[in-house]
Amino acid sequence: MWRGDLDDLDGLRAAADNADAVVHLGNKHDWSDPAETIRSERAAVTALADTLAGSDRPLLLASVLSGLVHDRPAEETDPSPAVGPDSPRGGSENLALAYADKGVRVIAARFAPSVHGPGDTGFLANLVAAARTHHRSAYLGAGTTAWSAVHRGDAATLIRLALDQAPPATILHVVAEQAVTTRDIAEAIGTRLDLPIASIPADNAATHFGFVGRFLAQDMSAANTHTRRLLSWNPTGPTLLDDIRSGAYDHA
Structure with missing residues (x-):
């Protein structure tokens, strides 16, 4: 087990370098300081993706439905409109998906608001x-x-299936109901x-x-x-x- 935190970028790079796959589910969720939450999210995604570049290893990151799916609920080739640092999660979904052309098997998993x-x-x-x-x-x-x-067990099953099977630049909706x-x-x-x-x-x-x-x-x-x-x-x-x-x- 490798212990660290989102601000330990060297630790994230070292962990990714030694991993067969990376699942990025962390976020500070600091509602009192959203700018810091966005900064840390973008920095963590960049550190992980840069390390995996050229390896064809998977990087699955947690994305969100909030602010992304109103009147556009489908997941097929439906990239997030949130592209900039001021977007939900700092636009980390598109930030990560850009690495699909750099030898990273990026998977954006948009989790339901209730993973119960x-x-x-x-x-x-x-x-x-x-x-x-x-x-x-x-x-x-x-x-x-x-x-x-989505139930937590079903979400975990989907993550495993995605790591095994999903092609680069896949957008998934981790949604049962x-x-x-x-x-x-x-x-x-x-x-x-x-x-x-x-x-x-x-x-x-x-x-x-x-x-x-x-x-x-x-x-x-x-x-x-x-x-x-x-x-x-x-x-x-x-x-x-x-x-x-x-x-x-x-x-x-």
Whole structure:
């Protein structure tokens, strides 16, 4: 095991140099300093890709659906419009894909906003925590915005398949369920926690949900037809709502 962090660029280069494949899932997610998050992301991707250049080894990096797929949910040859340092994740998806012409088997994996399952500390865990804090499970407005979702086990299987099979410059949608409405999510949380379920105005999103509030107002849903077909990937894990109802987020 090689231990390090995103600011240890020499360590990242050394690790990549000695690896058969690189899976880059790290991000600082520092909402108080987005410029630093972007800087570190671009620096890490550049360090890893430069090291792998000319080797034809795979570099799979985590990308996002947020801000990329509204009204354009397909993954086939659908590069991100986020190309500059001020884009989501600093435009790291296109930064990495540019290395496909430099002898790197780059794979951009756009993860669903909910990669769910026991132990998850992401968006869903924050929604459950907000429900407990405010003694109600809430959604914004009519709750019609929707998120894609994938179980953690299915996501891990897809990563393995992609490392084995995906050609250079592949864009994948790590998505099992295309769209789960935020109202359905709130209702499942409220039922599990025995809390009232309520709509709140969008203006109260940040106060009620914290940083997650900005994402609740977004449609973050996407298709996965090409991904399934390309890699013969067939998700079999529990659905997002089933995980909530079964207690997978009782730890939150």
